Amino acid sequence: xxxxxxxxxxxxxxxxxxxxxxxxxxxxxxxxxxxxxxxxxxxxxxxxxxxxxxxxxxxxxxxxxxxxxxxxxxxxxxxxxxxxxxxxxxxxxxxxxxxxxxxxxxxxxxxxxxxxxxxxxxxxxxxxxxxxxxxxxxxxxxxxxxxxxxxxxxxxxxxxxxxxxxxxxxxxxxxxxxxxxxxxxxxxxxxxxxxxxxxxxxxxxxxxxxxxxxxxxxxxxxxxxxxxxxxxxxxxxxxxxxxxxxxxxxxxxxxxxxxxxxxxxxxxxxxxxxxxxxxxxxxxxxxxxxxxxxxxxxxxxxxxxxxxxxxxxxxxxxxxxxxxxxxxxxxxxxxxxxxxxxxxxxxxxxxxxxxxxxxxxxxxxxxxxxxxxxxxxxxxxxxxxxxxxxxxxxxxxxxxxxxxxxxxxxxxxxxxxxxxxxxxxxxxxxxxxxxxxxxxxxxxxxxxxxxxxxxxxxxxxxxxxxxxxxxxxxxxxxxxxxxxxxxxxxxxxxxxxxxxxxxxxxxxxxxx
Amino acid sequence: xxxxxxxxxxxxxxxxxxxxxxxxxxxxxxxxxxxxxxxxxxxxxxxxxxxxxxxxxxxxxxxxxxxxxxxxxxxxxxxxxxxxxxxxxxxxxxxxxxxxxxxxxxxxxxxxxxxxxxxxxxxxxxxxxxxxxxxxxxxxxxxxxxxxxxxxxxxxxxxxxxxxxxxxxxxxxxxxxxxxxxxxxxxxxxxxxxxxxxxxxxxxxxxxxxxxxxxxxxxxxxxxxxxxxxxxxxxxxxxx
Ligand SMILES: Nc1ncnc2c1ncn2[C@@H]1O[C@H](COP(=O)(O)OP(=O)(O)OP(=O)(O)O)[C@@H](O)[C@H]1O
Ligand SMILES: [Mg+2]
Numbered sequence: 142x143x144x145x146x147x148x149x150x151x152x153x154x155x156x157x158x159x160x161x162x163x164x165x166x167x168x169x170x171x172x173x174x175x176x177x178x179x180x181x182x183x184x185x186x187x188x189x190x191x192x193x194x195x196x197x198x199x200x201x202x203x204x205x206x207x208x209x210x211x212x213x214x215x216x217x218x219x220x221x222x223x224x225x226x227x228x229x230x231x232x233x234x235x236x237x238x239x240x241x242x243x244x245x246x247x248x249x250x251x252x253x254x255x256x257x258x259x260x261x262x263x264x265x266x267x268x269x270x271x272x273x274x275x276x277x278x279x280x281x282x283x284x285x286x287x288x289x290x291x292x293x294x295x296x297x298x299x300x301x302x303x304x305x306x307x308x309x310x311x312x313x314x315x316x317x318x319x320x321x322x323x324x325x326x327x328x329x330x331x332x333x334x335x336x337x338x339x340x341x342x343x344x345x346x347x348x349x350x351x352x353x354x355x356x357x358x359x360x361x362x363x364x365x366x367x368x369x370x371x372x373x374x375x376x377x378x379x380x381x382x383x384x385x386x387x388x389x390x391x392x393x394x395x396x397x398x399x400x401x402x403x404x405x406x407x408x409x410x411x412x413x414x415x416x417x418x419x420x421x422x423x424x425x426x427x428x429x430x431x432x433x434x435x436x437x438x439x440x441x442x443x444x445x446x447x448x449x450x451x452x453x454x455x456x457x458x459x460x461x462x463x464x465x466x467x468x469x470x471x472x473x474x475x476x477x478x479x480x481x482x483x484x485x486x487x488x489x490x491x492x493x494x495x496x497x498x499x500x501x502x503x504x505x506x507x508x509x510x511x512x513x514x515x516x517x518x519x520x521x522x523x524x525x526x527x528x529x530x531x532x533x534x535x536x537x538x539x540x541x542x543x544x545x546x547x548x549x550x551x552x553x554x555x556x557x558x559x560x561x562x563x564x565x566x567x568x569x570x571x572x573x574x575x576x577x578x579x580x581x582x583x584x585x586x587x588x589x590x591x592x593x594x595x596x597x598x599x600x601x602x603x604x605x606x607x608x609x610x611x612x613x614x615x616x617x618x619x620x621x622x623x624x625x626x627x628x629x630x631x632x633x634x635x636x637x638x639x640x641x642x643x644x645x646x647x648x649x650x651x652x653x
Numbered sequence: 654x655x656x657x658x659x660x661x662x663x664x665x666x667x668x669x670x671x672x673x674x675x676x677x678x679x680x681x682x683x684x685x686x687x688x689x690x691x692x693x694x695x696x697x698x699x700x701x702x703x704x705x706x707x708x709x710x711x712x713x714x715x716x717x718x719x720x721x722x723x724x725x726x727x728x729x730x731x732x733x734x735x736x737x738x739x740x741x742x743x744x745x746x747x748x749x750x751x752x753x754x755x756x757x758x759x760x761x762x763x764x765x766x767x768x769x770x771x772x773x774x775x776x777x778x779x780x781x782x783x784x785x786x787x788x789x790x791x792x793x794x795x796x797x798x799x800x801x802x803x804x805x806x807x808x809x810x811x812x813x814x815x816x817x818x819x820x821x822x823x824x825x826x827x828x829x830x831x832x833x834x835x836x837x838x839x840x841x842x843x844x845x846x847x848x849x850x851x852x853x854x855x856x857x858x859x860x861x862x863x864x865x866x867x868x869x870x871x872x873x874x875x876x877x878x879x880x881x882x883x884x885x886x887x888x889x890x891x892x893x
Contacts, residue, residue: 280741
């Protein structure tokens with residue numbers, strides 16, 4: 142009841158804001174949006190149908206891939222290192238640039254949208270499943286082993302079932318993300334779908350249409366999020382807090398060994414890339430090989446010019462991504478901590494934040510650009526907003542991890558709230574915070590590049606849009622490689638900081 | 654039939670942990686005779702569970718040898734001839750009591766036998782709770798379900814790690830009367846870890862009293878005479 146009242150209040154507020162800003166062509170109120178939807182039901186319905194279908198297929202494929210990878214790693218732990226790096230690398234591929242390449246590889250159809258939706262969801266599911274498959278008490282594994290049964294039986298009888306709550310939590314997060322992935326796929330040149338309508342509305346400066354589409358995308362995402370929440374309730378699974386733990390850090394191998402493994406994996410990636418292209422006999426004009434990118438960026442005659450263009454654009458993008466990234470993280474964690482000091486507020490904020498977390502920020506990017514303009518502030522805000530909600534939710538959940546006994550222990554000493562926060566709750570929050578910070582790296586780059594692609598006309602997002610339309614596939618592939626590498630380097634950098642910090646403040650959380 | 658005695662020769666276990674080495678079991682040489690029930694008693698943390706885990710093949714001995722007849726523990730387990738009740742009941746929370754007991758058959762690669770499963774659930778006093786989930790049971794009820802899971806596969810070797818710790822006195826008494834009959838009929842070799850001297854005397858043919866960590870045998874007694882209880886008590890006093 143209170144929830145519906147809140148919703149009604151928000152809608153009224155939205156309408157009032159729209160009325161106040163009438164004439165500025167920034168905000169379309171709920172009445173205008175409803176009117177637009179009513180007038181264009183057929184068009185919007187068909188577009189929604191196309192996007193929804195692509196999202197569902199991508200969601201299924203992405204999760205299937207995640208399941209296979211996680212089972213592989215659990216059955217053959219030795220593969221973990223390689224699988225992790227591959228999984229991360231694929232996760233770090235810049236979706237906006239991958240879109241046009243997939244477009245030429247697949248030809249017409251929904252293939253690229255589906256693939257992007259799958260790419261967007263699979264990594265979270267993979268990490269969640271890995272945690273879930275392993276979150277099994279030793280005694281259950283002993284039980285299976287005491288009957289002389291092996292790891293396959295453990296997987297089938299114990300691990301798979303035990304990981305269901307984790308899988309559902311991941312599916313819940315993944316459902317809106319799949320929708321987002323499908324829309325990003327459509328931004329890069331599909332025939333149908335909400336993404337296509339978004340582009341059209343933006344180019345035509347059609348405020349009503351932009352708001353209507355963003356509202357629909359938001360509604361669908363929130364709905365998908367709720368549906369999986371209900372599914373979890375219905376299956377009566379407990380809802381574990383998803384702490385996507387750091388990739389394994391056996392403190393075994395020496396530095397030179399790790400460098401060697403990294404080099405081996407890099408070589409493997411190059412080989413796989415080459416072999417994939419050759420096996421499918423893909424045209425060299427648009428399906429570039431590792432050697433092409435090398436020639437284009439390093440050894441070719443125009444390499445210097447190409448590098449300059451690429452890195453200048455990259456510089457512009459990173460210059461906006463970083464402030465947004467840190468602002469999002471700090472605001473998310475800060476608000477989470479503030480909320481805890483004020484008791485009761487957390488309980489009220491968490492459901493709202495969880496719901497807002499599922500809003501596909503990218504689809505609201507056009508709105509933010511409408512409001513804040515095409516300058517740097519708009520981009521920074523979009524990046525920050527994109528990261529803010531997942532961080533807030535993760536931190537609030539992390540804060541709730543502080544065991545009840547610890548609270549009571551502090552109470553017996555009459556410790557102040559601030560002291561409790563500093564000594565018990567923030568350490569409990571740190572693992573969740575860093576997990577969010579890691580996952581936010583590719584998300585931040587995605588937000589920045591998509592905004593550039595759609596709206597601002599600067600940075601590497603714009604460069605990729607240009608090269609995609611002029612069929613400059615050398616530059617496009619180079620951009621993909623460089624962006625993926627950068628995302629990976631930052632992801633790993635966050636991981637290093639994470640391990641250093643957790644080793645001090647939450648040593649029991651560092652997996653050895 | 655070949656004899657399936659459990660032969661331990663200089664069996665020892667040292668745990669390597671980040672905080673250093675822990676000697677859990679000092680070299681232990683003994684034979685557990687086929688078909689006999691042996692109770693293992695000793696102070697907490699002395700290495701009783703470790704001995705059972707080594708015999709179950711869950712823990713590799715640091716030194717010494719262990720053979721069950723001509724077989725290794727793993728070979729025995731693969732035949733579905735070994736089952737162990739763990740100190741915590743280790744029931745799977747998503748399976749009902751019935752499902753958990755039936756799991757004992759499944760893991761032992763034996764055909765499903767719903768009737769047999771139900772009979773054992775009755776025997777451990779859980780009639781009416783067949784469809785309950787472990788979360789709906791008390792600690793003692795969970796332990797009884799775990800005992801039923803152990804027995805359902807009719808193992809040749811039964812390892813029970815404090816299976817009655819949380820079971821109430823009355824049920825315990827009833828189980829103490831019924832279980833020996835059951836494993837005598839099956840010819841099961843049983844190792845039972847317990848903290849209750851009375852129970853050890855009642856259930857077993859032989860009592861092994863262990864010292865504080867690292868475990869070594871301080872007394873090896875055959876039950877039957879009235880003096881055994883007192884002897885065990887005294888040995889335990891010395892061990893502590
Ligand atoms: N995995 C392990 N790593 C390191 N040390 C261990 C491990 N398991 C057991 N120990 C140590 O070995 C010793 C014996 O443990 P064990 O569980 O066998 O004792 P126990 O006799 O069964 O005790 P209790 O009666 O309390 O169950 C203990 O001191 C324990 O600290
Ligand atoms: Mg024990």
